[in-house]
Amino acid sequence: MRFTLGDKAHEPFMTLDDILDRFYPLPDASKQAIRDLVKDVRYPKGHILLTADKVERYIYFISKGMVRAYADTPNGQVTFWFGAEGDVALTMNSYIAGQTSYEDIELLEDCNLYRIDIKKLKQLYQQDIHLANWGRKFTERELVRTEERLIAMQFKTAEERYTDLINKNPDLLLRVQLGHIASYLGISQVSLSRIRAARR
Amino acid sequence: MRFTLGDKAHEPFMTLDDILDRFYPLPDASKQAIRDLVKDVRYPKGHILLTADKVERYIYFISKGMVRAYADTPNGQVTFWFGAEGDVALTMNSYIAGQTSYEDIELLEDCNLYRIDIKKLKQLYQQDIHLANWGRKFTERELVRTEERLIAMQFKTAEERYTDLINKNPDLLLRVQLGHIASYLGISQVSLSRIRAARR
DNA sequence: TTCATTTTTTAACATTTGTAAAATTTTAAG
DNA sequence: CTTAAAATTTTACAAATGTTAAAAAATGAA
Known part of the structure; x- marks a missing residue:
């Protein structure tokens, strides 16, 4: 999931x-069927997941830790997603289209992850209607969140976006x-820094 | 679909x-199964679809015409999506969560639309694995497009975003x-207006 | 065509945000 | 604890964008 942190973010980990x-x-x-495909993995802070x-072969469910997705641009890195416990870390185009993508995922803390093979997951989507709908729902939630952020970028000031962000994710x-x-x-x-200084 | 216009936008209409x-x-x-649920409808330019x-009951496939989605904000309307032939017009939260949403959809031209009942479509998602995966794929494509736009908002200048937009959608x-x-x-x-003036 | 309405552009000024560089604070290793 | 490195804040100035109001252009109905 792209950006949640909401529900269980303070939990030490999620199964x-x-x-x-x-x-x-x-x-x-x-x-x-998912459990049979999943492998537990751990990586240290700073690891590029x-x-x-690359056309990535895996996606990762985050059991413990914090990660970010960023795009490399001529003006430096642009972080556009944070993932924490319960979120799913993936490179979009690899997952969706089997192609290279626009983002790297970096671990901001030591992480415990559940790794799953994209091809095998997609085979399950073709075989198991419940999982196909699970995959649909996962993307739908991301889409609503991303669209809401896009709208906020279009009309909210940077200060409002900052306030919203830390209110939702203290x-x-x-x-x-x-x-x-x-x-x-x-x-x-x-x-x-200026925004934060003005709030004191 | 949220923002395409690409492939067949110049076609007079799509079946x-x-x-x-x-x-x-x-x-x-x-x-x-979809055909059995769909009803042809037409509305004039200016109609609020x-x-x-409201918790909307329907989504619409656009056969002919152009529409926009906008959110009402304290500072006026924010248009965040254009839909043309081949796109799907919907209020996100109605479709995804069965709740009220954040956007209106207005017709910018006289439109021919295929209307479909959300509840019945979702029943099909539970019964037909092909349609469940169709629904997944539809949302996935929207998500990639929305995420790419969000990233562009974070690091591209307004002029670059304007140039990109009209290059993709002349x-x-x-x-x-x-x-x-x-x-x-x-x-x-x-x-x-300033950006356009500078380009002349 | 003509006229009223709507859309778009232009102008003037205020505000926000960016950039570069320096100062300060925090972090982490030894 | 001390020190070097990294992160954050501050400062000064430049560039981009917003707001308001007015002018110009385009549109559409009679």
Whole structure:
């Protein structure tokens, strides 16, 4: 999922079942099919989990830790998504189109992840209608969130977007450095400093 | 679909089959199930097809015409999506969550539409795995487009976003007034006029 | 065509945000 | 604890965008 942190962000970790149940109720047989495909993996802070220029084979459910997605641009990196416990980390075009994508995913903390093979997951989408609808629901939730953020970018000031962000995700300030937050808000770090100074 | 206009935008109109085939190959039985639910409707330019404050019962495939989605804000309307032939017009939260949403859909031209009942479509998602995957694919395509636009908002100048927009959609300038385009780009109409003046 | 309405552009000034560089604070390693 | 590195804030100035109001152009109905 692209940007949640809401519900269970403060939990120390989430189980695979916790994560699967967030999007859509699945019968146990479908959950078991996922469990059979999943492998537990761990990587340290700073690890690049997925890269833009590769067709990535896996997506990752985040059990514990914080990550960011960023696009490389002529003007530097643009962070456009944070993922925490319960979210799904993936490079969009690899997942959706089997092509290279526009973003890298970097771990901002040591992470425990559930790794799953995209091709095998898609085979399940073709075989199991519950999982096909689970996959639909997952994307739908991301789409609503992304569209809401896009609209906010079109008419809210940077200060409003900052306030909204930390109100919805108070722990973000404790877990993510301000440079990444500024980028996520679409402003320079200097601008974010000014906004924060004005709030004191 | 949220913002395409690409492939067949210049076509005078698209059939239901054209539209269904854009996202995902469907067996004929599945297409027939959709055909059985669909009703042809027409509305004139200016008609408000869907509204934010209602739980809408229908979504519409656009056979002919141009529409926009906009959110009402304290500072006026924010247009954040244009739909043309082949696109799907819907209020997101009605479609996704069965709740009121954040946008109205207004017709910018006289339109021919295929109307379909959301509840019945969702029943099909539960019964027909091909349609469930069609629905997944539809949302996935929207998500990639929306995410790409969000990233562009974060690091491209208004002028670059304007150039990108009209390069991808040359006919947009002929079919949509500049005030809506300015809003879509996240700038004032005055700013857009300045950008256009500088390009001459 | 003519006239009223709507849309778009232009002008003037205010505000926001960006950039570059320096100062300060925080973090992390030894 | 001390020190070097990294992150954050501050400052000064430049560039981009917003707001308001007026002028010009385009549109559409009679």
